[in-house]
Amino acid sequence: MTEAKIIDGKAFAADVRGRVKSAVDVLKADHGITPGLAVVLVGEDPASQVYVRNKGKQTLEAGMNSYEFKMPDTVSQEELLAKVAELNEDPAVNGILVQLPLPDHMDDQAVITAIDPDKDVDGFHLVNVGRLSVGATDGLIPCTPLGCLLMLKDHFGGSLSGKRAIVVGRSNIVGKPMFNLLLQESCTVTVAHSRTDDLPGECRRADIVVAAVGRPEMVKGDWIKPGAVVIDVGINRIEKPDGGTRLVGDVEFESAKSVAGAITPVPGGVGPMTIACLLRNTVTACCQQNDIPEPPM
Numbered sequence: 181m182t183e184a185k186i187i188d189g190k191a192f193a194a195d196v197r198g199r200v201k202s203a204v205d206v207l208k209a210d211h212g213i214t215p216g217l218a219v220v221l222v223g224e225d226p227a228s229q230v231y232v233r234n235k236g237k238q239t240l241e242a243g244m245n246s247y248e249f250k251m252p253d254t255v256s257q258e259e260l261l262a263k264v265a266e267l268n269e270d271p272a273v274n275g276i277l278v279q280l281p282l283p284d285h286m287d288d289q290a291v292i293t294a295i296d297p298d299k300d301v302d303g304f305h306l307v308n309v310g311r312l313s314v315g316a317t318d319g320l321i322p323c324t325p326l327g328c329l330l331m332l333k334d335h336f337g338g339s340l341s342g343k344r345a346i347v348v349g350r351s352n353i354v355g356k357p358m359f360n361l362l363l364q365e366s367c368t369v370t371v372a373h374s375r376t377d378d379l380p381g382e383c384r385r386a387d388i389v390v391a392a393v394g395r396p397e398m399v400k401g402d403w404i405k406p407g408a409v410v411i412d413v414g415i416n417r418i419e420k421p422d423g424g425t426r427l428v429g430d431v432e433f434e435s436a437k438s439v440a441g442a443i444t445p446v447p448g449g450v451g452p453m454t455i456a457c458l459l460r461n462t463v464t465a466c467c468q469q470n471d472i473p474e475p476p477m
């Protein structure tokens with residue numbers, strides 16, 4: 181048995197960002213338009229600040245405009261909604277991302293609902309959830325599932341038709357949209373979760389395993405069908421024996437690697453693709469708002 185191919189999400193994401201940049205160049209040269217992404221961060225969470233900084237940096241590197249708004253965690257929901265309303269009306273802003281989770285005194289769903297669905301580059305608005313579930317072509321697709329799908333299609337040379345897929349996890353931001361995307365690609369899809377009977381047995385039937393449960397190293401190597409493709413969405417920070425911390429996924433990488441046909445690592449797998457797809461969605465949104473055909477990405 182040969183070892184799995186390690187899918188290099190970092191390299192793949194750099195490639196997607198390159199294609200996004202080429203699309204941005206076309207929009208600038210042929211239409212005089214520079215896409216803009218607004219990111220709103222409420223509070224001082226250090227990890228969130230790092231993510232927001234990376235998003236801003238990569239947005240600029242792709243040739244787009246980046247607008248960052250930091251609000252203290254004492255801000256009221258009304259003030260945040262007023263900011264969202266202002267960004268909805270601003271023609272320079274094609275995409276709006278409000279970093280989640282919001283502080284406890286705010287209602288995440290109410291804030292998402294306030295975003296113009298056509299600027300909702302996270303794809304979390306109910307209108308985009310609905311568009312995805314009916315297979316509409318004008319929706320914005322959540323970045324993490326979209327990144328997973330791009331890696332899977334690349335691995336299989338374009339078509340996933342007929343593959344047996346399992347999504348472990350049923351969240352609104354990964355599990356459910358991933359189910360819809362795989363179904364649309366004509367996979368036979370199982371959605372498993374904490375109450376699933378015989379989760380190892382369900383996983384062993386799958387040609388494609390997408391792990392998105394948020395439990396460190398839960399999916400073991402002997403749950404994987406030999407040759408299956410494993411996409412690990414988890415990003416869990418765990419304590420090392422020496423007291424430091426390290427990042428692990430939802431899959432036990434070492435044992436899965438010797439069984440799978442291909443596997444994404446953590447870090448360097450799905451994470452970088454999430455940000456690349458955010459930039460891609462911003463270009464998609466910009467083209468739709470300006471009635472311009474989307475350059476190939």
Ligand SMILES: Nc1nc(=O)c2c([nH]1)NC[C@@H]1CN(c3ccc(C(=O)N[C@@H](CCC(=O)O)C(=O)O)cc3)C=[N+]21
Nearest residue numbers: 231277278279280281302447448449450451452454455
């Ligand atoms: N409205 C909203 N949209 C989001 O998309 C969103 C959000 N809120 N809140 C926070 C989470 C988290 N998130 C990540 C994106 C990239 C990496 C990433 O690139 N990770 C790298 C490095 C990880 C590290 O070193 O910490 C990797 O996996 O290789 C991780 C996490 C987007 N989020």
